[in-house]
Amino acid sequence: MDALRALAADLGIADPFGSGFLSVLITFLTALVFTWRFIPGLRRFAVQAGWADLPNARRLNTEPLPNAGGLAIFAGFVVSVIVAWALRPIVVELVNIQVLAIMLGASIMVLTGFIDDQFSLSPLTRLLVQVLVSVLLIVNGLRIDFNAIPFLPVIPEALSQPLSAFLTVLWIVGLTNAVNLMDGVDGVVGGVGFVVSMVLLATAAQFPDRAAAVILLAGLAGATLGYLRFNFNPSRIIMGDAGAYLIGFTLAAVSLLGTLKVSAGASLIVPLIVLALPVVDTTQVVIGRLARGIRNPLGHPDKTHIHHRVLARTASARRTAVILWTVATLCGALGMFLQGVAPRVIVVTALLIATCLSFVASHRVRAHRRELAANPPQENP
Structure with a gap:
């Protein structure tokens, strides 16, 4: 029992049998179960309503595919946060306004x-909305403090304020679009979103000023995992821009909770490194398109993304997703290490991520086999 409590303490769990940890666990399970059970009905409605993604240069689907998965992720996320709010396991009154701003x-x-x-x-419309939402966070105290970033000189407040606002907008808009641009192969964004959520959750649990972030990340992790059950190749539903925007924005915004103190700059190391995959992907795509003379690199879909390159080598959407999940997990482990998180916490987090992803992926594979058995493909005469 003492060994269990010691391990829990290393993981940032003050009491493994206390209301705080149980509330985080309930938040995660609520989001997971709700999203898992909600998607089949939502998928049927989306088919009837014509909410479907048509094949294009970025997507790999060859026929219309329901694209309302983002609504299911959002519903599971919101329901879990409401449950957590009702339980009130931790004192979050001081950041309630910031949590509401994020929601x-x-x-x-x-x-x-x-x-x-x-x-x-x-x-332009999408960019304008993203900037306005970033401003919403800034006016509610969620921002990157330029003067708290390591290795940079401290500048007068008159200059640091606008620079801080600019960096915050760039952080929110950049990560939101970076995650959205990765959504081109079944399971990639859902899995990477889950990995990043879990890594940030494990990291935030090490700091007493980030309790609200733990709750929000538990909800997002559970919702993305529940969605992934239907999105691992061959997917039954995709998240669309709604889901990608939700994951990218929420991860970027939650990473700012509790970053307003002296260690603010260091607290952004983990999300930046964990999100290195979408950041590097977007950077190389934008540079490549600009080099080819494309004036609007974010509005010109093609198949030069990292997931497309990996898919071309593996010839398997499943292997592509697993490879990118692994890369995201390794980036997360590196980010946690640089943040000073204990090695065994990193190992436990990685094992938990691998177990959860294996669980939902195997469920999807078995479900697909049942679908094929019930409706075997017809051979052409």
């Missing part, structure tokens, strides 16, 4: 993404 911003991003999925918004 409101996430709602706006999901709505914008969903409208774009169904009716196509212009890149």
Whole structure:
């Protein structure tokens, strides 16, 4: 029992049998179960409503595929946070306004993404909404403090304030779009979103000022895992821009919770390194498109993304997803190490991530086999 409590303490769990840890666990399971059970009904409704993604240069589907998965992730996320709020396991009153700002911003991003999925918004409109939502966070105290970033000189407040605002907008808008641009192969964004959520959750649990972040990340992790049960290749539903915007924005915003103290700059090391995969992917895509003379690199879909390159080598969407999940996990482990997280916490987190992903992936594979047995493919005469 003492060994269990010692390990729990290393993981940031003050009492493994206390209300705080149980509330985080309930939040995670609520999001997982709700999303898992909600998607089949949502998928049927989406098919009837015509909410579907048509094949294009970025996507690999060869026929229309329901694209309302982001709504299920959002629903599971919101329901779990409401449950956590009702349980009130931790004192979050001091950051309630910031949590509400994140939830409101996430709602706006999901709505914008969903409208774009169904009716196509212009890149300028999407960018404007993303900037406005970033400003919403800034006015509620969620921002990157330029003067707290390591290795940079301290500058006068008159200059640091606008620079801090600019960096915050760049952080939110950049990560939101980076995650969205990765959504091109079944299971990639859902899995990477789960990995990043779990890594940030394990890291935030090490700091007493990030309790609210733990709750939000537990909800997002559970919702993405529940969605992944239906999105691992061959997917039954995709998240669309609504889901990608939700994951990218929420991860970027939650990483700012509890970063307003002296260690603010260091607290961004983990999310930056953990999200290295979408960041590097977006960077190389943008540079490549600009080199080819494309004026609007974010609005010109092609198959030069990392997931497309890996898919070309593996010829398997499943192997591609697993490879990128592994890369994201390794990036997460590196980020945790640089943050000073204990090695055994890193190992436990990685094993937990691998176990959860294996669980949902195997469920999807078995479900697909049952689908094939019930409806065997027809041979051409």
